[in-house]
Amino acid sequence: MLFIHEFHKVVGKRAAAFEASYRERWMPVLAEGTEARLAWYFDLAHGSGLAYRVVTVTAVQDGAAYARLAERVARGDLRSWARDLDGLRHETTARVLVPLPWSPDFPDLADIPTGGVSREPTLYMEDTMWPFPGRLRRYVEAAGAVYRPSLQGEDARMHMHVALGLETLPGAGRSPEVTLLQRLSSLPRLITLLTQDIPPEVTGPGSWMHEALELRDRWRSRLLRTAAWSPLP
Amino acid sequence: MHETHRVIGRYAPEFEALVRDEWMVALARGGDARLLWYLNHAMGSGPAYEVVTITAVTDGAAWEALGRRMVDGDLALLATRLDSCRHEVEGKLLLPVYWSALQEVDLAAVPADARTHDLSVYMQDTGWPDAPLDEYIELWDHDYWQIMRQTPPEKKLLDIQACFQVAHGSGIRPEAILMQKVMSFDTLGRLLTTAEEHDPTTWPGTYMAKGLEVRDQWESKLLRTSAWSPLW
Numbered sequence: 001m002l003f004i005h006e007f008h009k010v011v012g013k014r015a016a017a018f019e020a021s022y023r024e025r026w027m028p029v030l031a032e033g034t035e036a037r038l039a040w041y042f043d044l045a046h047g048s049g050l051a052y053r054v055v056t057v058t059a060v061q062d063g064a065a066y067a068r069l070a071e072r073v074a075r076g077d078l079r080s081w082a083r084d085l086d087g088l089r090h091e092t093t094a095r096v097l098v099p100l101p102w103s104p105d106f107p108d109l110a111d112i113p114t115g116g117v118s119r120e121p122t123l124y125m126e127d128t129m130w131p132f133p134g135r136l137r138r139y140v141e142a143a144g145a146v147y148r149p150s151l152q153g154e155d156a157r158m159h160m161h162v163a164l165g166l167e168t169l170p171g172a173g174r175s176p177e178v179t180l181l182q183r184l185s186s187l188p189r190l191i192t193l194l195t196q197d198i199p200p201e202v203t204g205p206g207s208w209m210h211e212a213l214e215l216r217d218r219w220r221s222r223l224l225r226t227a228a229w230s231p232l233p
Numbered sequence: 234m235h236e237t238h239r240v241i242g243r244y245a246p247e248f249e250a251l252v253r254d255e256w257m258v259a260l261a262r263g264g265d266a267r268l269l270w271y272l273n274h275a276m277g278s279g280p281a282y283e284v285v286t287i288t289a290v291t292d293g294a295a296w297e298a299l300g301r302r303m304v305d306g307d308l309a310l311l312a313t314r315l316d317s318c319r320h321e322v323e324g325k326l327l328l329p330v331y332w333s334a335l336q337e338v339d340l341a342a343v344p345a346d347a348r349t350h351d352l353s354v355y356m357q358d359t360g361w362p363d364a365p366l367d368e369y370i371e372l373w374d375h376d377y378w379q380i381m382r383q384t385p386p387e388k389k390l391l392d393i394q395a396c397f398q399v400a401h402g403s404g405i406r407p408e409a410i411l412m413q414k415v416m417s418f419d420t421l422g423r424l425l426t427t428a429e430e431h432d433p434t435t436w437p438g439t440y441m442a443k444g445l446e447v448r449d450q451w452e453s454k455l456l457r458t459s460a461w462s463p464l465w
Contacts, residue, residue: 004401004402006402062293062294063292063294063296063297063298063300064292064294065293066293066297066402067292067296067400068293069401069402070293070326070328070400070401070402070403071328073400073401074328074398074401079367082406083366086365086406086407090363091361091407092406093404093405094401094402094403094405094406095403096402096403098300098301101305133241133316133318133319133320133321134313134316134317135316136313136316137309137313169297169300169301169304170234170299170303170304170312170322170324171288171296171299171300171324171326172300172324172325172326172403172404173323173324173325173403173404174321174322174323176316
């Protein structure tokens with residue numbers, strides 16, 4: 001499975017039309033076939049970063065299916081959709097990602113809803129890391145062996161789990177780069193993280209925070225909120 | 234597959250050798266991918282130690298197969314060694330626009346033996362329109378490409394060898410790219426040193442004026458091929 005991750009700078013006045021374009025055109029058009037599905041539609045949570053930013057994640061079966069989709073957008077039946085979308089956004093930055101070896105299983109494309117969904121928003125923390133030169137593989141292994149299990153402990157500082165762990169497929173984005181889509185299950189824990197200093201035992205020698213500094217020291221967290229109609233919660 | 238490599242300066246020779254002696258050779262063992270261009274951003278015209286490579290792949294399945302070989306297959310070690318020589322790499326997948334002279338590449342005819350030749354310089358223009366991307370590509374066709382191709386060879390500054398748009402999902406939209414070989418360094422010199430003076434009687438009809446209706450943001454990079462770059 002491949003994942004098209006898009007970060008959209010939406011024209012504020014056209015935000016509703018932009019969302020409708022994904023809900024009423026992109027999602028149903030993909031649902032007519034079997035090899036691609038819109039998986040998530042997220043708004044960057046207001047108050048946590050830039051305004052009118054949207055993240056979409058589209059799952060495609062494989063590279064051949066991806067190329068067919070790209071051809072349809074460039075000069076096929078989806079060209080007019082893309083042209084209309086150009087008027088609703090300033091810019092989109094996209095990349096094609098593959099799951100990390102330890103990433104949780106992703107649903108079959110046929111099982112992803114393609115409409116009729118309405119539910120309470122879910123909050124995700126999307127972390128993107130840039131390992132030091134030559135340390136990508138070691139970072140991926142360590143994140144799977146140490147970081148991911150640490151989220152599952154009773155004493156975990158954050159109550160969230162990794163829904164998808166991803167890295168760039170060479171040639172379609174920035175590398176080295178790793179993105180973790182993490183679903184939050186406790187808002188109070190997030191508020192604690194935002195409002196209190198991190199205690200020394202979490203950052204001291206032997207901790208993930210400390211030891212992982214050998215592999216990377218730059219990352220970015222985004223708080224993303226699913227739309228009520230987002231196919232996956 | 235267009236990649237911009239921000240190389241670690243002290244490892245620049247090692248990076249180039251890895252691409253020349255191992256990456257290009259590994260691709261040449263198969264039939265569905267070839268390194269086309271290895272280009273150094275010309276020093277004095279932009280960032281230092283920045284390299285652009287363009288690799289042709291036959292289709293989406295071939296690209297995925299190549300990418301997975303680099304992630305956890307037989308090319309993973311080479312990918313790690315390349316990673317160790319650079320700060321980062323930014324890749325995007327490009328499709329030729331409908332009017333591009335370059336549409337298909339005969340991969341079997343692309344040399345992969347590091348044969349050397351003269352150096353050449355390309356002006357790579359990347360534009361970001363504020364109009365729909367299609368309108369920008371059409372403007373380039375009607376008001377730039379059609380005019381440039383009629384220019385006599387002795388008067389040409391640039392030869393437009395390819396024009397691309399970014400494949401959906403693999404980079405920035407709206408964005409389009411011109412690969413233009415510099416044909417006259419005298420003319421390039423005049424372009425760099427002469428202030429633009431717009432004749433108000435002709436300016437409204439020029440490409441530069443019409444271009445402003447669809448974009449005012451673009452970037453030109455002067456890229457010099459290495460002596461062994463397969464295409465030059």
